[in-house]
Amino acid sequence: MKKLILLILFISSFAQAQFSxxxxxxxxxxxxxxxxxxxxxxxQQFVQNTTIKKDxxxxxxxxxxxxxxxxxxxxxxxxxxxxxRYRTRGISFVDFIFNKEDVSFTFHPDYPEQAIxxxxxxxxxxxxxxxxxxxxQQQKLDSLQIKAIEYLxxxxxxxxxxxxxxxxxxxxxxxxxxxNIDTKKFMKNNLDNFNDYKNxxxxx
Numbered sequence: 001m002k003k004l005i006l007l008i009l010f011i012s013s014f015a016q017a018q019f020s021x022x023x024x025x026x027x028x029x030x031x032x033x034x035x036x037x038x039x040x041x042x043x044q045q046f047v048q049n050t051t052i053k054k055d056x057x058x059x060x061x062x063x064x065x066x067x068x069x070x071x072x073x074x075x076x077x078x079x080x081x082x083x084x085r086y087r088t089r090g091i092s093f094v095d096f097i098f099n100k101e102d103v104s105f106t107f108h109p110d111y112p113e114q115a116i117x118x119x120x121x122x123x124x125x126x127x128x129x130x131x132x133x134x135x136x137q138q139q140k141l142d143s144l145q146i147k148a149i150e151y152l153x154x155x156x157x158x159x160x161x162x163x164x165x166x167x168x169x170x171x172x173x174x175x176x177x178x179x180n181i182d183t184k185k186f187m188k189n190n191l192d193n194f195n196d197y198k199n200x201x202x203x204x
Contacts, residue, residue: 021071021096022104022120023084025052029109031086034069039081039095047071047082073098081182099123099180127183130174132191137167167194 014097021036031051037044050071056063069084079100085093086109095114096103104120118124141163171191 016079018075019073019077019100020102020104021073021082021084022100022102023069023094024106025067025069025086026108027110028065028067029086033086034087035045036071037083038078039083039084044083045074052086074102079180079182096121097123097127097180097182097186099182105201123179124171126174126177126179127186130170130187131134131190133170134167134194135162137170141167148176167191 023034029052033049034052035049035122036047038047039045048071050069052067052069055066055068057066058064077098077100079098081095082098083093083095087093094116095108096105096106096116096118101122102120103118103124105116105118105124107117108115116128120126141160144160144163151162168191171187175187
């Protein structure tokens with residue numbers, strides 16, 4: 001009987017488990033709200049809204065004002081792409097991947113995609129690392145493009161092909177790991193953009 005009660009309590013606590021989405025804005029806003037949406041194809045579906053709270057963070061012995069918000073998602077929440085909107089116009093949202101895990105991130109509201117930093121969420125950290133590695137390789141290819149314009153270097157085609165192969169290798173390496181379908185979709189979109197860029201380049 002005792003074991004049965006413990007089992008029921010365990011199942012009950014698991015069913016009520018929640019996932020937390022924690023966001024920190026490193027710059028103040030003139031709004032005090034944020035809205036969470038679930039991205040479904042070309043549409044966004046409302047999930048919930050919450051209030052932005054003010055807090056302070058100690059950096060190098062000095063207090064810095066920050067804004068924080070938190071959403072709670074039930075255990076039944078669908079995995080996929082979610083969007084946090086914090087303005088009604090201009091640069092107004094940031095996207096992240098939810099895969100049944102807590103997510104914590106920091107970003108600047110004026111350039112969220114460039115400044116976003118995930119401190120919790122294996123899925124999002126993997127994806128950001130992928131973009132970082134791909135960006136390094138694309139910078140190398142860009143430098144080859146410049147050399148093709150400025151100099152008549154005969155070995156550029158071979159070097160460009162090697163650089164492109166590194167990008168394809170990174171894609172296979174990251175998508176071959178344990179990441180969900182939304183993360184793989186983002187990575188595939190990034191690779192498609194690179195292929196378009198390569199086809200239009202001087203060395204592609």
